[in-house]
Amino acid sequence: MRLLIVIPAYNEEESLPALLDECRAASADLPCDVDVVVVDDDSTDATAAIAEAKGVRVLKLCRNLGIGGAVQAGLRLAHREAFDFAVQIDGDGQHPPHEIARLLARTKEAEVPDLVVGSRRLELRGHQTTSARLAGQAWLRFWLRLICRLRVTDPTSGFRLYGPRALHIFQDTYPYDFPEPEALAVASAVRLRVVEEPVAMRARQGGRSSISGFKSLYYMVKVTLAVALAFVRNVRRHAMVAASAAGQQLEIRQGEHKVNNG
Amino acid sequence: MVEIEAQKYWPFAIICAVQLLILLRLLLRQRITLQGSMSYMGFLALFGIVALFPAPTARLAHAMGFEVLANFLFCAAIMLLALLHLRALVTLSRTETRTVQLTQDLAILEERLDRALRTR
Numbered sequence: 001m002r003l004l005i006v007i008p009a010y011n012e013e014e015s016l017p018a019l020l021d022e023c024r025a026a027s028a029d030l031p032c033d034v035d036v037v038v039v040d041d042d043s044t045d046a047t048a049a050i051a052e053a054k055g056v057r058v059l060k061l062c063r064n065l066g067i068g069g070a071v072q073a074g075l076r077l078a079h080r081e082a083f084d085f086a087v088q089i090d091g092d093g094q095h096p097p098h099e100i101a102r103l104l105a106r107t108k109e110a111e112v113p114d115l116v117v118g119s120r121r122l123e124l125r126g127h128q129t130t131s132a133r134l135a136g137q138a139w140l141r142f143w144l145r146l147i148c149r150l151r152v153t154d155p156t157s158g159f160r161l162y163g164p165r166a167l168h169i170f171q172d173t174y175p176y177d178f179p180e181p182e183a184l185a186v187a188s189a190v191r192l193r194v195v196e197e198p199v200a201m202r203a204r205q206g207g208r209s210s211i212s213g214f215k216s217l218y219y220m221v222k223v224t225l226a227v228a229l230a231f232v233r234n235v236r237r238h239a240m241v242a243a244s245a246a247g248q249q250l251e252i253r254q255g256e257h258k259v260n261n262g
Numbered sequence: 263m264v265e266i267e268a269q270k271y272w273p274f275a276i277i278c279a280v281q282l283l284i285l286l287r288l289l290l291r292q293r294i295t296l297q298g299s300m301s302y303m304g305f306l307a308l309f310g311i312v313a314l315f316p317a318p319t320a321r322l323a324h325a326m327g328f329e330v331l332a333n334f335l336f337c338a339a340i341m342l343l344a345l346l347h348l349r350a351l352v353t354l355s356r357t358e359t360r361t362v363q364l365t366q367d368l369a370i371l372e373e374r375l376d377r378a379l380r381t382r
Contacts, residue, residue, distance in 0.1 A: 039369070057377075059369040065362055073366040080370070176362065 001032040003104065004083040006074030008067055009091030010041040013050055015204070019093045020054040026097035030104060032084075037077060038091070039070040047091075067158070068179035072170065075162060079171040086162045092204040094127075095159040099199040103161040106197055114166040114192035117152060117184075118159030118199035126200030136220055140181045143224055148188035148231050152196055155181045159199055166192055175230065178223050185227040189234030271313040278310035301349060305342050309335075 005023055009016060020036065027034035038051035042064040051058045059073050071088055078086035087103060089095040095118065103116045120126060121137075129137070133156075140155040158180055162170060169190055175182035187194050285303060288294045312319045316331060323334035 037373075057373060059366075059373050061365050061369050063361075063365055065365060069362050069366065072362075073369055076366055077370050077373075 001085070002083045003030065003032045003034050003100075004074070004078040004081075004086045005034060005036045005097070005100070006071060006078065006086050006088045007036065007038045007091050008041060008070035008074065008088070009038050009043065009047050009051070010064065010067075010070070011043045011045045011047060012091035013043075013045040013047050015093035016047060016050050016091060017054065019089075019091065019097070020051065020056055022097045023056075023089075026100055029098075030101060032104070035083070037074050039074045041065060041067070041070040066177050068174055068176035071158075071179065072174035072176075075167055075174065076171040078162070079167040083167070084164060086167060088158060088160045088162070090158050090204075094201050094204050096200065096202060099159070100161075102197050102199060103159070106195060107161070107163065111193065112163060113195040114163045115184075115187050115194045116161040116163075117154060117157050117194065117196045118161075118201075119152070119154035119157055119196040120199060120201045121153035122196060122198035123200075125198065127203045132216070136216070139220065140223065140227075143227055144181060144184055144188075147228050148185050150184060150188040150194065152184060152194070154196065155184055157201075159201065173234065175226060178219050178226070181223050182226045182230045185230040186234050189231045190238045271316050275310045275313035278306045278313065282306045282310070298353065301346055305346060308342075309339065 005027070007016075007019070007023075012019075016038070020038075023036050027036070036056040037059060038047070038056055039059045040048040040051065040061060042061050048058050048060050059077065061070065061073060065073070074088070075086055085104070085107065087100050089097060089100070099118060103118055106113055106116045120128060128134075137154065137156055141152065144150045144152060144155055166187065169186065169192065170183065173186055175186070184194065282303065285294070285299055285306070289296055289299060312335065319334070320331045323331050326334065328334035328337070
């Protein structure tokens with residue numbers, strides 16, 4: 001079994017060295033072959049150079065794509081190189097790499113999940129977010145349940161494990177800007193099996209959050225719209241793909257029937 | 263009534279002609295593509311003709327309930343510009359999506375190439 005740890009990073013030179021050391025230590029304890037890729041989102045600091053010096057794989061994006069574009073680049077790499085799973089962890093050190101084992105353990109279940117979301121709300125362990133963000137999360141939980149019939153406790157968590165089906169879907173369709181809740185809507189629309197696993201998170205170890213002040217309001221409005229649009233769009237696409245596959249199967253069966261009778 | 267309006271609108275035709283010339287200059291310098299600018303050229307040509315021959319347009323405006331021809335022209339111009347903007351938005355969004363994909367593919371290929379060169 002092969003696992004790719006995808007670390008999207010934009011100006012994370014402060015937190016990256018310690019995070020990569022932790023990844024190395026955590027990888028040794030995982031029951032699979034592990035590769036680490038840092039996706040440098042056109043940083044203006046030494047993020048890419050630090051990652052290269054640490055001996056991990058580095059995807060250097062030639063323009064800033066935002067968190068979604070950076071994550072998708074990593075997922076694309078995982079899909080093209082036939083990794084079985086990919087884990088996304090933030091470059092700011094919020095997601096402790098030793099918790100990857102918990103996400104990975106869920107793939108041993110009889111019904112293998114396509115997407116495992118690390119949730120800080122299930123057991124309330126580790127660093128919890130501000131009350132304003134909690135209110136935003138509550139709204140997104142309600143909205144995802146209303147629109148997508150999806151029950152999650154931590155819709156904004158970026159600590160996620162993607163299985164082969166999720167990699168197949170997301171390497172092609174992944175939201176670019178504030179992607180986490182929208183990606184859940186896509187997952188629900190295309191009937192991926194989404195589960196949550198309690199994890200402990202930390203406060204960011206360096207850098208600055210991209211969502212603050214007026215941008216928070218924009219974030220809420222944009223994500224609310226995006227979730228609804230992504231769900232409707234992908235439900236339709238999924239239905240079309242399913243109908244096309246059913247049509248192809250019917251043609252094959254008819255062809256076989258003709259061959260058998262002819 | 264129509265004669266007075268015809269006199270009023272010829273400066274507008276000149277503005278359309280000037281814009282058309284600027285557009286042609288940009289086309290000659292290959293700063294814009296002919297394919298992308300056809301709709302804009304059509305818009306300028308239409309409004310230039312309307313400005314030069316306002317009588318039929320005035321009759322149409324009156325039939326549609328506009329008392330003043332200028333109101334009809336503003337309304338039509340806003341609608342057409344909104345359509346042009348929508349078209350530009352579609353093109354821009356498509357280009358943006360493609361650019362993101364190309365950026366990701368380029369990064370993946372570069373990384374593969376670097377690794378291949380290092381292992382040589």
